[in-house]
Amino acid sequence: MTTHDHHHANGICDCIPKWYIDNLGQVGLPYSKVEDYARPPEDSYGSLFLPDRIKKGYHVEELKDGVYWVSGGWYDCMFVCTGNGVIVVDAPPSLGERLLDAIAEVTDEPVTHMVYSHWHADHVGAASMFGPNIKRVAHEKTAELLTRFPDKDRPVPTETFSKDAVLDVNGVKLELSYKGQNHAEGNIFIYAPKQKALAAIDILAPGWVAFKDCDSSENISGWIEAHDQILDYDFDTIVCGHVSRYGTREDVLTAREYTHDIIGFAKQALQEVELEYFMKDLGTGPYMGAFRAAEENYFSAITNLVTKNVLEKTTSNGKLWHQRLNGADVMTKNNAYTMVQKIRLEMSHNGYVTRQGHPEGFFL
Structure with a gap:
C-alpha cells in the first residue's frame, strides 16, 4: 500500500489509516478531493455551521404551531407537540438521544407516538429509545419488513395501514399516505395540514444534489413520480431526512428539474x-x-x-x-x-x- 501523510482541513497531519486503500488502480474506486468540488452554494449550508448544532450536536426549530424540525447536520427528522404527548416522525441513530434533548428543550410532554417513514435503519434506527409503551405507526410493508428482518433498535410497529390513515392525537392531525414504492417499499408521506408541513423522506435533499445513485432508491420510476406527488400537497415546509436544512416548494421544483x-x-x-x-x-x-x-x-x-x-x-x-x-x-x-x-x-x-x-x- 502506498504510504503518505493525510492532511486534514484543520491542518493536522497524520499517517494514513490501514483501512485507507488507494493503490487498487482500475479495479478500485477513486477518491475525491474537496478541491474537486465546485464551491458549494451557501444557501445549502443550513444547520451545518450554526453554533448550537456545533455545540450540542443538534439544531431544533419550530416550523409552525408545534411542528418542529431537528437537524444533526447530516440527518434530520420532525416531531409534533399535541398538548397531550409528542408525535415523533423518525429517529435517526446519528441523532440518537440528542433527539430526546431537542424535544425536552421545547416541551415537557412525553413521547407517546412514533411514525416510521420507512424501515431503513439510518432513519429509524433509534426507535427503541422511546421505550416499549408508545404507539408505533407505519405502513404495513414496513411492519412486514421489520418482522422479517428483526432489529432490537427498530421495534415492529404496533399500528399499520395499507393506503391512507389519519393519526389524531388531542385534535392534532397527521395525514399518512402510501402512494406506492419509491425510495423504499412502505415509504410514506406524513402531512400536517394545519401547519402545512410535510415529511417526505429520501426523495430529495433541499439545496443539495440527491445522494449517489438517486439516493439508493429501489424503484426509480416511483422515486421520479414522488416529486410530482409531493407537489400535489399544499405545504410551506418539507422535511426530507437529509441534509442540513428543511425545504420549500421551490426546492422540490429544483430537484424535479434536475x-x-x-x-x-x-x-x-x-x-x-x-x-x-x-x-x-x-x-x-x-x-x-x-x-x-x-x-x-x-x-x-x-x-x-x-x-x-x-x-x-x-x-x-x-x-x-x-x-x-x-x-x-x-x-x-x-x-x-x-x-x-x-x-x-x-x-x-x-x-x-x-x-x-x-x-x-x-x-x-
Whole structure:
C-alpha cells in the first residue's frame, strides 16, 4: 500500500489509516478531493455551521404551531407537540438521544407516538429509545419488513395501514399516505395540514444534489413520480431526512428539474451511444470473450455523455447545476449511471428486435 501523510482541513497531519486503500488502480474506486468540488452554494449550508448544532450536536426549530424540525447536520427528522404527548416522525441513530434533548428543550410532554417513514435503519434506527409503551405507526410493508428482518433498535410497529390513515392525537392531525414504492417499499408521506408541513423522506435533499445513485432508491420510476406527488400537497415546509436544512416548494421544483434533465439526457444517450464501437476492441484473440470490458466502456460512455450534457446545460434560472445544488458536479455521474440503468430496467425500450432488425429509437 502506498504510504503518505493525510492532511486534514484543520491542518493536522497524520499517517494514513490501514483501512485507507488507494493503490487498487482500475479495479478500485477513486477518491475525491474537496478541491474537486465546485464551491458549494451557501444557501445549502443550513444547520451545518450554526453554533448550537456545533455545540450540542443538534439544531431544533419550530416550523409552525408545534411542528418542529431537528437537524444533526447530516440527518434530520420532525416531531409534533399535541398538548397531550409528542408525535415523533423518525429517529435517526446519528441523532440518537440528542433527539430526546431537542424535544425536552421545547416541551415537557412525553413521547407517546412514533411514525416510521420507512424501515431503513439510518432513519429509524433509534426507535427503541422511546421505550416499549408508545404507539408505533407505519405502513404495513414496513411492519412486514421489520418482522422479517428483526432489529432490537427498530421495534415492529404496533399500528399499520395499507393506503391512507389519519393519526389524531388531542385534535392534532397527521395525514399518512402510501402512494406506492419509491425510495423504499412502505415509504410514506406524513402531512400536517394545519401547519402545512410535510415529511417526505429520501426523495430529495433541499439545496443539495440527491445522494449517489438517486439516493439508493429501489424503484426509480416511483422515486421520479414522488416529486410530482409531493407537489400535489399544499405545504410551506418539507422535511426530507437529509441534509442540513428543511425545504420549500421551490426546492422540490429544483430537484424535479434536475431529475428530469438527467432522465431526458439519459434517454437521448441510450439511443446515441453504440455498443458495437466497443465490441471491436475485443478482437479475435484471447480477449474476444471479454464482453464485460466492452459493456463497462459502453455504459461509461453513456454516463459520461449524460453527465456532460447535464452539467453544461443552462438551467431554468440561468445558472448551472453546480451553482444551484451542493455536490451536483462531482456526484451527477452516479445519478446519471443509475438513471440509465433504471430506464433500461423499468421503462420501455421503444420496441424490440424483430426478424427485420430493430425499430427506430430502440436501445439496448
